[in-house]
Structures are given as C-alpha cells and as structure tokens.
Amino acid sequence: MKRINQERWNRFKANRRAYVSLYVFGVLFFVTLFSELIANEKPLLIYHDGEFFCPLVKDYAEMRFGGEFETPADYRDPYVMDLIKAKGWMIRPLIPFSYHTINYNLGRPAPSPPSRTNWIGTDDRGRDVLARLLYGFRISVLFGLTLTLFSSAIGITAGAVQGYYGGIPDILGQRFIEIWSSLPTLFLLIILSSVVQPNFWWLLGITLLFGWMSLVGVVRAEFLRGRNFEYVTAAKALGLSDMRIIFRHVLPNAMVASITFMPFILGGSITTLTSLDFLGFGLPVGSPSLGELLAQGKANMQAPWLGLSAFIVLSLMFSLLVFIGEGVRDALDPRKVY
C-alpha cells in the first residue's frame, strides 16, 4: 500500500498548480500560526536595567521600568518606550499592532488609508488591517480544519453504519438526514446566536450540527458496495468482528472518496464562518475575522482597502483550496492507475 500512496503523491506533485498551491497554503498557514510573533503591540524581548523581559508570556507593571502606574505597561506609549530605551533596548515585531490594538495617533478619522505605520490601512475603529488579516486567516483555517475533521468523523461513521448494516438503520438514518438537511439552517443559526453569545466552539458546534452530512452519502454508497466484496465475506468466515471488518476491510475503500472531498469541505466550512461573520452572527465582537472585514468594506465604500484586502485574501484562499482539491481528486483517481 505504501507504494500506491507513493504513486499518488508523485501524481499529485506532477500537477504543478496543485503542488504549488499546497505549498503556498501550507506556508501561509504555518506563518499565521505564529501571528503573535509577527503582529503584536507588545515587544518580543526587552532588555532593561540588566534584566530580560518577555512581555508576550508575562505582563509586567509599568513600575518595573520606572514608570508610575501599577497597571501593565502599554508598550506603545511613547513615555514607556522612552523609559525602556533609557536603560536598555527592545525588539518589536514586524507589525507593532495586534488584531485588537487601536492606533490612536492616526492623524485623521478611521478608517485611515495605507501608510507607513499601517501598511494596508486601518479599519473603522483604527485597528491595523494587516494584523487583522493575519489573525483572521488563522482563525478561519483553524475553524475550517476543526469543522472538517469533526464533520468527516461523524459523517464517515454515520455513512459506515448505514451502509454496512443496511436495512432498518439505513432507512431510519436516511430519513433522518432528509429531514435534518431540510431544516432552514441559517435561521436556526440566527436564532441560536441571539440566545447564546457565540464563541469559536459554539459556532463550531452549531455549524457541525448541520454540516456533518456532506460525506454520509459517499461513504454509505462505498459501504453498500464494499460489504458484498468477497474478501469481506472471507473476513466474516474467519470470524472477525463487525468493527474490525469495517475498519480493516471496508473503510479503506471509502477513504479515497472521502479524502477527495475534504479540501472542498474545508473551503465550504470557511465560507460558512465568513458568511456568518459578514451577517454579524459569527464570532464575538472584536474578533479578527475576514467576514467582519468584508462587512466593514461594504459599510465604508470610501475605504476600498478594507473590502479589497478581505476579498483578495478570501479569493486567494479559496483558489488555493480548489486547486489542491483538484490535484487530490486527480491523484486519487483510480482510472489513472496503471
């Protein structure tokens, strides 16, 4: 089996567009995982009065640097900066703003256009757009990945049980899915998010509740086919338990179809989150989110950098995912095996 996977990987690599897309997507995701080190109001490292400070890990009172307050130091305050520089130095991240940092010295009302301090401008509350894009990309992909993982796990299990056992579990499962998938998801989400204050996990749970069905059909079909294979009967004749037959003998057949779908499910999950955010029923106020940035762009047509930057990031991300998905689909296509 190793060899066939090797062949598939080679075929994926031979598809330049898909391979480059995967590479770019991987690098982007890896980089944004460390957004705190790239875009942050706090310095990465401070040397002051013979001591090292790491504000990313720990809060230090202003008094530690010779200031007057016991409150945590505001490293963007020129007064604090001067205090630190007088007795040492500090290393600032590439972008000296976090996603929630409000830049008060804009010199003009927010949203402000791109400038030397805010490379692609600020949003309507004076927050750095680039920082918000970085954090927003990360949370979107993380949300998408988690949702894909959970919904695939549930979908594959449900499909496997229905397909393998057939009969009554299958009929009940199928009818349930038909009813469940015809519920007006968006309205339910709106109602639910007005009852509870949605956070990342709430949103994940709610979207999962209505999003786990995408793989059921494919997996069920593969299992309906696979359970009649002679080697499955052979395994039964050996006395193997159902669980073992499902996992060992039938599931691998369904995996090709499932994996082919995954990049597209990931894209769909991200779209769900973005559209909820756009409508204002998504992540809590202040969270970095691409959907919210889009909404701001719509509300502030005079500030095209808002809508444009969100649009470019989203379309880049979806294009990459579709290219990857195409590559995976072609690489796993059994008809291309010889």
Added chain:
Amino acid sequence: MKDTLLTIENLSVSFQMGQRTTKAVENVSLYLEKGETLGIVGESGSGKTVTAMSILRLLPGSAVYPSGAIYFNGKDCLGMEDEDIRKIRGNRISVVFQQPMTSLNPLHRVGKQIRETLFLHQTISRSEADQKALAWLDRVGLKNPATKLSAFPHQLSGGERQRVMIAMALINEPDLLIADEPTTALDVTVQAQILDLIQDLQRELGMAMLFITHDLGIVKKIADRVAVMKEGEIVETNVPDLIFKAPAHPYTRHLIDSEPKGGPDLADDGDKTLLEVSGLKVWFPIQKGILRRTVGHVKAVDGISFTLKKGHTLGIVGESGSGKTTAGFAILKLNNSTGKILLGENSLNDMAGTQIRELRKRMQIIFQDPLGSLNPRMSVAQIIGEGLSIHAPGLNPEEEDERIMAVMEKVGLDPAVRDRYPNEFSGGQHQRIAIARALILKPEFMVLDEPTSSLDRSVQFQVLELLKSLQKGFHLTYIFISHDLKVVRSLCHDIIVMKDGVVVESGPSEKIFSRPEQEYTRKLIATAFH
C-alpha cells in the same frame, strides 16, 4: 491452399501504457480457408482474443502493431480506412462475445438491436427488417420469437441472450464468424446446445469460423484445425486428431495432461461423522406493496439433507441458480437458514453470533474468485495472519510470522514473498494464498466454492492436487461446490446433485457417474464428457 479467406502474416501487437510497452502477440501467422473452422486454444493471457480482435481493429487505442499484416479477401485490414473497416464489421466478419449480458444494450428491445445491424449494412424497409429478424430468431432456436422480439435483454436467460447475439452476428450472412469463448459463461447443458447451433448454422451458411476457447474438449468437437497459443505465440497448428494423439510441442502435451482425471484418494468408511445437515432451507421473502408484506418466497435452498464423514469430500453439483453456493454459505452460517446443521455436537442454527465466531476456526471457505477474496490493501502475510489475531490471541509477532511462513510452505508459496500485495501474484497463487489463510486456523472442514473455475486448466490441476494432498496430510473434510463434473469426479467421494434448490440425486461418486438414476444427472454428465 484452395480458397484462402483470411491470412495473418507475422502479426505482432503491443500495448502502450505510459512509458511501458507490453507485448501481447508476437509474430503470429495463420490462414483460414472458406468454410473452415480454426480453433485457437490457449490459457488466459496467451493473446488469442487480441489476435482475433486485431482482424476488425477492435482493440483499444493503446494497441500498436509493430509488424505484420492481415488480409481478408485480399484486402489489408490494418491499413484500411476507418470507413472501410466499418463496412466489414458485422457485415462480412461478425463477432460473438463471451458475455451475453454485457454485449447487449440493456436499454433497447431485442428487435431494435437486431434491426440496427440490418439497417447499417443493407437498404431495407422496416417491415422487411422485422420479418427478417423474426425469421432469424426462429432460426437460432428461440421459442416464441415474436414475443422475444419485443423483449428486453434482462428478460432473457443467458442461453437465450447468446442465441440473440448469434442471430445478430449472422443476420448479414458474413463470410467469417469470430466466436470468442461464446459458451464459457453458460451452463454446461446450454453450452452443448449453443455449440450445436453454431455448427449447424455454419454448415448452412458455408461460412468460416475462428473459434477462440480455453477448453480443449470443445475444440476437439468443433474445429477442423487447431492453433495452440502460448504467451503471444502460436506454438503448434494441426488437425485436432494429431494434436490430441501426437502433440508436437511440450506445451500442447502439458495442456492435454492437465485435464483433470482419476478419482479421489480412498477415504476410510469407518471415520466419524463430522457434519450432519437435515432439512436445510434458505428462503428469501418476496415483498410487495408499500407495507412490504411478504407475498411469497424464493426458495433458494429447499430442504436439503446430508451427512459428511471426517476426511471425506462431498461434491455439490448443479447449474447456476440451483442453490449450491447458497447452501454452502448456509452451512457456514454466512446467511440465514432454517433446519439443522450439526458440526460435531454443536447445532449451528441454535447458537448465538459470538459462539459461532468461536467455531469459525473449525470451518473455513475458499471462494471462486481468488483475487476478489483477498483484500488488495493488505500484504500476503497480513491476509494469511488475520485469523490468528482472533483465534490464537497472545502470539508474539515472531511466532505469528513463523506460523505464516510454515503454512505458506505447505501450500507451495515461497515465504519470502509474504510482504508483497495480492496484485503481484497470478490466479493460481491467489488461490494458494486463500487456502493458506484458511489452513492456518487448522480447520476441520472447508467449503470450496468453485475454487478452480476461474483458473486455467493447468493451474486448476495444480490447485486440485494441492487440495488432495492437504486433505491427506491433515485429514480435512471438504464440501466441494462446482458445476464442472470433470473436476468433481477427480476430487469427491460423495455427490449431491441440486436443481432449483432441491436435491435431485445423491450417492457415492462412482455410482452417480456410472449409473445415474435421474434424467437431469444423465444430461449433466453427457454434456460434461462430450
């Protein structure tokens, strides 16, 4: 040479797949005179079908012809324009394929498909075409040809479908008929009828025939000359009498010697009874209406009974649809049945699923399709060792590996190949792997469900020899399910003959073969040993 119809000179065919080139046929030369029948025999993969399909250029686009020429009535088939070869296909040269189900379009009525071939090659009115089709359906021996004309392919039996195919092939009265294993997918009794039909029609129309088969018995009966193919080359061409009496090439001799013969090794009548089956029934309900009320049953197995002694082999014979495989599955509790199945002192139909799972190591099964019964994603060692994890838990990996290697040696496989995957082996080796998988659990009895019918004769012979020697060595008990009476005679001590779910006749093997009591059994035997 009097009147040569078809000449093939130094034909080579290769298949180009990506960077790889596979040679299928090498330097084949043959000729066919008008009205003559040439039989091409060979095992699977010997290139006999590829040679025949080259004549009409029916091979896929990946086929290339490095050398050779094919002349039909003096015209070069390989160099011809596509338009011209189409005029020959189905008109001057017709083909009958192996699979009667898939060679007919399931969406169109039989009449329409027959008319289509007529319209393609003749200018003829619809009513004339209908009349001609009707006449031909009658000519190929279909009962009620008028109703068959408006039937869909799935409403016909395998034999009937093959008759329709023959009618379609011959309706334009071709000069040459290519018959590619036309009887292989059919039951033995139907096989004989179809062969007779083809021979009669050939004589009437005076056409030549290229008959492709793996079955030497058929060739002997039907061919004027025989060409033996091996690995893409013709090793010998001669008249059948000489081929069978004095084969010139060692491979031909090998093919003839691999016909199963002899009887089973003697078994001791004093052995204890291992398996007792009485009144075994497998009924599938027929449900109708919205409420799925059961309105009747398909009686796949309807009350069969037998006893089987340890170390003996019981043959279950019958045509397809007679319920023999269903019965075999029922005995192993692989489907639901009623009736009594006693394995030793255990009554299988009164036991819970988990208890039966325990018992599975005592009873094993070998399937018809050797590759299909092996999971393509598992290595040979994983496949063979899988049963151990359930029935001999607590073995450490080394002990497990030792047992796997030991059992591989017993079935004649090189233990060094145990980390390879099934697709790297041949059909005979697949069946050996399947036998090893069953044998490693040290079973008492095995159900062999047509274990040799998808194998070439010479490989069949080896597998049968292996099964015999294992039976001797381990005092194994077999239930051997087959439609091939030649194989059954060489392996079984007792036989039951099944038809439509019931036992028609049963008894010791030599009695059934020498003095069959039932007409049905007589017919089966007569067609198997033509």
